[in-house]
Amino acid sequence: MGKLTIDHLRERVRGEVVTPQDGAYEEARKVHNAMIDRRPAVVVRCVNAGDVMAAVGFARENDLDLAVRGGAHSVPGFGTCDEGVVADLSGMRGVRVDPVRRTARAEGGATWGDFNAATHAFGLATTGGIISTTGVGGLTLGGGIGYLARGLGLSCDNLVSADVVTADGELLLVDEEQHPDLFWALRGGGGNFGAVTSFEFGLAPVRDVYGGPMLFELKDAGAVLRAFRELIADAPEQLGAFPAFQIAPPLPFIPQDRHGEPFILVVACWAGPVDEGEAALRPFHEIAPVVAEHVGPMPYPALNSAFDALVPPGLQHYWKANFVTELTDEAIEAHLRYGPRVPVVNSTVHIYPINGACHRVAPDATAFAYRDASFATVIAGMWPDAADNEANTAWVRDYYAATAPHSQEGGYVNFMADDDQDRIRVNYKGNYDRLVEVKRRYDPGNLFHLNQNIAP
Template sequence: MLNPESIAQFSASLRGRVVQAGDADYDEARKVYNAMIDRTPRLIVKCRDVADVMRSVRFAREHSLLLAVRGGAHNGGGLGTCDDGLVIDLSGLNGIRVDPHGRTVRVEGGCTWGDVDHATSAFGMATPCGIISTTGVGGLTLGGGIGHLSRKCGLTIDNLLEADVVLADGSMVTASADKHPDLYWALRGGGGNFGVVTSFVFQMHPVSIVYAGPTFWELEKSAEVLRWYRDFITQAPEELNGFFAFTSVPPAPPFPEALHGRPVCGVVWCYTGTPEQVGGVFKPVREFNSPLLHAVQPMPFPVLNTAFDGLYPPGHQWYWRADFVNELSDAAIAEHVRFGAQMPTGQSTMHLYPIDGAVHRVKSSDTAFAYRNARWAEVVVGVSPDPADASKITAWTKAYWDALHPYSAGGAYVNMMMDEGEDRIRASYRDNYSRLAQIKRRYDPDNLFRVNQNIRPAQEAVAEAVVTP
């Protein structure tokens, strides 16, 4: 039974602390990045070390508590929290150790990518991550990890060398190519289905100063820009990454005041090549269709990764839908143009992230991330600081996605999905789903870790004897 005495005994066993309803910081502790999500956990455990995580997993299992795991709390669908259950808050596990000689970095499970960038940039290094520095390392990694360095360095999971994982029975193992290789395979794209990752070891790459920033065109030119972009980026050198976006120009420096708040289309660039090549690489960009603004400039990589932080702080309303895309047909572009002209708020957007280059050099069967042959990861996002806009941004996002889904590859990047049902999860893992379900049965047969894009444990086949007379 879960009673005050059992909670007190559990709390006394931890170095961290247990937060529950009635505590002064309970409402603050239960907040997540997306203010559209409002959950009331029974217990929130602010873990300070791996032992706290192990004890929390055992306590949740022994008391049949719904269990959620929170790293950076960015998950759009609110899958880092739950009602009436136990939330493992990893934010206290935030140590980082850089090995500059081996070009690796060990990162604890509560870190954000801003923490990692700060540590690795001192050595002129980086590991592939996302585009917002406040994103948690754990959630982004376990779903795959698409970002500014994908074309050159691969997904985040392509740079994951090992992980320490607390399993459903409360034990801890290390997963790598040599140790628990099946679990290592599953962690690379399979989400939080297999345990609580308390630390990651990543490969680093020499990335220091990048040439980055947006190029904006008038919204009325979006069809022409999209047709140009689909050909340009797939032929560009892998050192150049650029995601297409419908957006509104942020009303703040360094953007010209005359453009503040203006809806535009554009591409956000990141180039990791040499200074001598910058001019030639961006020449066709500057010359295409008279951009409103071409703001590419040299900057430290961490500066690029913080560029969106101020535009998207915690506490806004979020609703998003996603798909993988193999081809940008003219018919699909026409739908993009239609909905891009209807962005309901200044922070609502649509991004097309290129995932070719180094991503394509890994087979779909080599990791749980199945869409290795896709060209783009598409996400439609309705965002507003005003709760009154929740229905408006949700309706626009759903309608946009409904119109584009027939042109998609079928599944989606799990980090950018809401709670959309088992069929969507299966479509997002394609042929890898059955293997994931088998691994789930081995490491979490009772589905303790189910507050996620859930992969159900495979059921044992029951052979029935047939008796013939």
């Protein structure tokens, strides 16, 4: 296989080294998106930073593709490859909380469910995603949009430091003082610059929230979107909320005769004083009659995991996305044409607000450049049957084509598909050239290229 053999690799690694000859191989090569079916030469199930260093070195020395897998949720399947090396960090899920400093350090394979479980015990949290099985690493490296973003900023805005294995196999501690250029690039630049083995975040006091989903009739969708646009523009920053098109799942709070029908939802998260939550959400109830809701006080981790069952491993995935400065009437009309056609219960469209605290960070302060965007839209096509791939992929593409003229040119890298590589420059806007310089410094050979790639 080259300069280093699999036997050499096994000698250097504490975790399991899995090859196609091993019984664990079929399970080890799986990723979240069942549309991705690749056969790596070796999967290194890392249990510490030394294992990651060994996997990176093995790929480099043998001139093999290298995929770094955290939560494995990458829609384009960047957590795997054909005939290359997978550094699987899913065995590295520890989270250590320092309640005095209000920080938490999460290992590179931790999920937001792992993170929230650890921090909630201390009444603390930081901005995570919408699904708790999402990896901390992938979400943060791309920016990190979630329920708490309007009040706390993006996940990457709360990053304090990181441990990074670079292309030369060195482990670096990076922060504002040490390797500040790399620290800047990690905050939104994706997995282009190294394998991050741990992330340290600042935390804020968030224990219980008031929120949940509210379902409205499709005939009221225009009113809901227009009212949401106005409400969220200057709402208190403790309010995180987003509209969504969604087929009603068979849940007890939804009338049984409405299961399987499409609705427009507002999913809200009030992170201020819980006793103020009902009043904070009242404006949404005044837009139109609510068909069904599951709203009330709950632990923040409960809301962050509320939709996990809709996105189990093994679905087919195809997504598209754009940033939006203003949710114009024309954009709303495009959503009203395509949103109600959401094909299955797993598929959805979310319009996340990224104003508030997100706007108080300068566009060049981190790699995440779209600080003027008010919304991040994702058309998340997810379905169980591969026989529906052509039709459902067409729905995503047609929806995207209808909304793109009313959006900014770039989109959130975490929502990009595998056919979006030509959008890299616009996705980073004014930060792209600086990112190229950092890439040249830390990965001139582009070892870390299985991502939305910034070529050196």
